[in-house]
Amino acid sequence: MNTLIKNVTALLPDGTTATANIAITDDRITAVGDVPHDFHADKVIDGTAHFAIPGFVNAHTHASMTLLRSYADDMKLMDWLEQMIWPVEAKLRSDDIYWGAMLAAVEMIHSGTTCFADMYGPDMERVAEVVEQSGMRGVLSRGLIGVAPDSDKKLEENAALYENFHGAADGRITVMFGPHALYTCPPDYLKRVAEKAQALGAEVHIHMSETVGEVENCINQYGKRPFAHVASTGLFENGTLAAHCVHLDDEDIDIIKKYHIRVAHNPGSNMKLASGTAPVPRLLEEGICVALGTDGASSNNNLDMLDEVQLAALMHKVHTLDPLAVPALTAVKMGTEYGAQALSLHDVGRLQAGDKADIVLFSMHGAAWTPCYNPVSLLAYSAKSSSVDTVMVDGKILMENGVLKTLDEERILYEAQRVADRLTK
Ligand SMILES: N[C@@H](CCSC[C@H]1O[C@@H](n2cnc3c(=O)[nH]cnc32)[C@H](O)[C@@H]1O)C(=O)O
Numbered sequence: 262m263n264t265l266i267k268n269v270t271a272l273l274p275d276g277t278t279a280t281a282n283i284a285i286t287d288d289r290i291t292a293v294g295d296v297p298h299d300f301h302a303d304k305v306i307d308g309t310a311h312f313a314i315p316g317f318v319n320a321h322t323h324a325s326m327t328l329l330r331s332y333a334d335d336m337k338l339m340d341w342l343e344q345m346i347w348p349v350e351a352k353l354r355s356d357d358i359y360w361g362a363m364l365a366a367v368e369m370i371h372s373g374t375t376c377f378a379d380m381y382g383p384d385m386e387r388v389a390e391v392v393e394q395s396g397m398r399g400v401l402s403r404g405l406i407g408v409a410p411d412s413d414k415k416l417e418e419n420a421a422l423y424e425n426f427h428g429a430a431d432g433r434i435t436v437m438f439g440p441h442a443l444y445t446c447p448p449d450y451l452k453r454v455a456e457k458a459q460a461l462g463a464e465v466h467i468h469m470s471e472t473v474g475e476v477e478n479c480i481n482q483y484g485k486r487p488f489a490h491v492a493s494t495g496l497f498e499n500g501t502l503a504a505h506c507v508h509l510d511d512e513d514i515d516i517i518k519k520y521h522i523r524v525a526h527n528p529g530s531n532m533k534l535a536s537g538t539a540p541v542p543r544l545l546e547e548g549i550c551v552a553l554g555t556d557g558a559s560s561n562n563n564l565d566m567l568d569e570v571q572l573a574a575l576m577h578k579v580h581t582l583d584p585l586a587v588p589a590l591t592a593v594k595m596g597t598e599y600g601a602q603a604l605s606l607h608d609v610g611r612l613q614a615g616d617k618a619d620i621v622l623f624s625m626h627g628a629a630w631t632p633c634y635n636p637v638s639l640l641a642y643s644a645k646s647s648s649v650d651t652v653m654v655d656g657k658i659l660m661e662n663g664v665l666k667t668l669d670e671e672r673i674l675y676e677a678q679r680v681a682d683r684l685t686k
């Protein structure tokens with residue numbers, strides 16, 4: 262199946278924008294700019310007055326947790342988890358995981374997200390089903406709470422998820438191991454996760470250094486800061502995606518560099534839970550890969566990556582009193598290209614020949630896009646995700662003119678509400 266997007270304003274990998282034609286052959290972009298004259302298109306999309314970017318990559322979320330949006334707000338992280346979230350999560354059944362992740366998929370596709378890195382459970386196979394059916398790309402990990410009585414079973418489930426789904430759905434699914442955090446996973450457990458992941462060649466997705474309390478407790482309990490402590494278990498040896506990384510010192514940053522750890526920055530969640538401001542300008546200066554994530558919809562409270570791009574571009578300016586901190590283009594790249602890199606998806610995240618055709622078209626009609634001196638700046642500072650018009654993953658259209666093509670939106674909203682009512686009554 263060949264698709265041609267004609268006459269679109271495209272964000273190119275070098276950060277410039279240009280009016281271009283984009284040729285897509287099956288799942289890949291085959292040309293951006295001049296399309297060969299003999300290219301036969303089965304489908305032509307008129308890109309006039311549209312801005313094409315690589316799809317947003319949500320580098321840290323808990324998709325099924327969308328069921329708990331607005332259930333518990335304005336609380337401290339540990340109170341929120343222990344008093345409100347974990348008790349209701351203990352009631353989650355397989356179908357709940359499915360409908361929660363479906364609800365997440367509806368929201369993510371509508372707001373231009375083509376790929377998400379998910380840490381949750383139980384029954385992550387149901388999230389894999391959602392990836393298969395929605396046509397999105399997903400990097401899935403079984404959330405591992407090592408202090409739970411069935412922590413061995415969870416580790417086995419993560420291994421089975423890897424064996425059964427890594428590379429599934431035509432390669433749209435990849436799998437990582439998901440040790441939740443150092444405060445829920447004792448060092449012996451982290452060691453076992455590390456061994457299992459290394460035996461399978463899998464990478465790791467973990468929450469790191471999210472709050473001041475986490476860092477203080479780690480020092481008190483283990484005599485080391487979080488990154489040194491976790492490094493000593495061997496967990497970072499095989500590739501790591503570390504969510505949050507808010508409270509870092511020079512030693513932490515050295516360890517992040519040493520192990521090429523990629524950071525998933527979650528500005529919305531960090532602000533809402535009052536976790537703090539991650540040193541993102543410094544991390545970028547040091548050459549560390551920094552991606553963006555929403556975290557779960559219960560600590561954000563949405564899965565809208567354009568919000569995260571906008572927050573990332575704003576919060577570091579006010580925090581450093583430097584209006585040059587995290588410029589618009591950097592924020593957009595963090596939400597797209599760097600996100601794909603952070604998830605080890607090396608042929609995703611750029612509008613260039615050879616990359617996967619994961620493309621989002623924003624309609625540039627309307628006041629928020631007018632006048633247009635600089636589309637990247639409009640995207641980062643003025644646009645709303647309601648102007649996402651068309652979404653494509655692997656060359657397949659998931660949304661066209663604002664209408665979902667792979668999912669039954671009305672049914673999903675109904676089922677999600679039904680499940681939420683049962684869970685929280
Ligand atoms: N409940 C599952 C494991 C879930 S892992 C993912 C966990 O991360 C939790 N979570 C969500 N956001 C955050 C955050 O910002 N920091 C720490 N944990 C979070 C979320 O509520 C969920 O419990 C089981 O044992 O079967």
Ligand SMILES: [Zn+2]
Binds near residue numbers: 321322468556
């Ligand atoms: Zn999280």
